[in-house]
Amino acid sequence: MAFLGDSDIDWPALALAGAMLLMAMLGLSALGHRYGKRILAGNPDAATGTGAVEAAVFSLLGLLIAFTFSGAFLRLDARRQLVVEEVNAIGTAFLRLDLIDDPTERQLLQKLLKEYVNSRIRLWAKMSHRSAALAEVTVACALQREIWSVAITATERPELESERLLVLPALNETFDLA
Numbered sequence: 001m002a003f004l005g006d007s008d009i010d011w012p013a014l015a016l017a018g019a020m021l022l023m024a025m026l027g028l029s030a031l032g033h034r035y036g037k038r039i040l041a042g043n044p045d046a047a048t049g050t051g052a053v054e055a056a057v058f059s060l061l062g063l064l065i066a067f068t069f070s071g072a073f074l075r076l077d078a079r080r081q082l083v084v085e086e087v088n089a090i091g092t093a094f095l096r097l098d099l100i101d102d103p104t105e106r107q108l109l110q111k112l113l114k115e116y117v118n119s120r121i122r123l124w125a126k127m128s129h130r131s132a133a134l135a136e137v138t139v140a141c142a143l144q145r146e147i148w149s150v151a152i153t154a155t156e157r158p159e160l161e162s163e164r165l166l167v168l169p170a171l172n173e174t175f176d177l178a
Contacts, residue, residue, distance in 0.1 A: 085177050099162075
């Protein structure tokens with residue numbers, strides 16, 4: 001999954017590569033500055049008319065930075081919205097479990113849904129470690145299947161059709177948003 005971090009990153013090598021890139025950029029910037037001074041010393045009219053080009057380059061750079069931040073904000077806002085929708089769906093599903101007549105099945109489903117919620121919370125806590133997060137996704141998927149099969153069993157009698165029509169879509173929405 002692309003959203004999971006990789007815990008096998010070689011941080012010292014990454015820091016060294018970043019430091020080398022910074023040194024190369026500073027060195028090339030100094031080299032360009034010297035070259036520009038030499039060109040201007042030989043021909044003072046060479047800098048005439050470059051203000052418009054510089055303004056255009058800096059404007060485009062500003063737009064690029066603005067679009068980058070705008071895109072990042074939109075992704076963050078979409079992620080927040082999905083979390084709110086998932087929490088609301090879980091709350092609705094939990095409340096609708098009260099419609100199940102059999103107290104044993106109702107309590108089992110409530111217990112399983114609580115375990116599922118705890119699994120989702122643990123997933124977000126483990127997001128920086130790819131293998132641990134993938135293991136938690138597997139646990140959550142197994143809980144989804146178990147909740148679904150117990151809910152089907154609890155609402156399979158014909159006289160429980162209204163409960164089935166309320167409980168199963170709420171559980172389905174909860175699992176879809178995950």
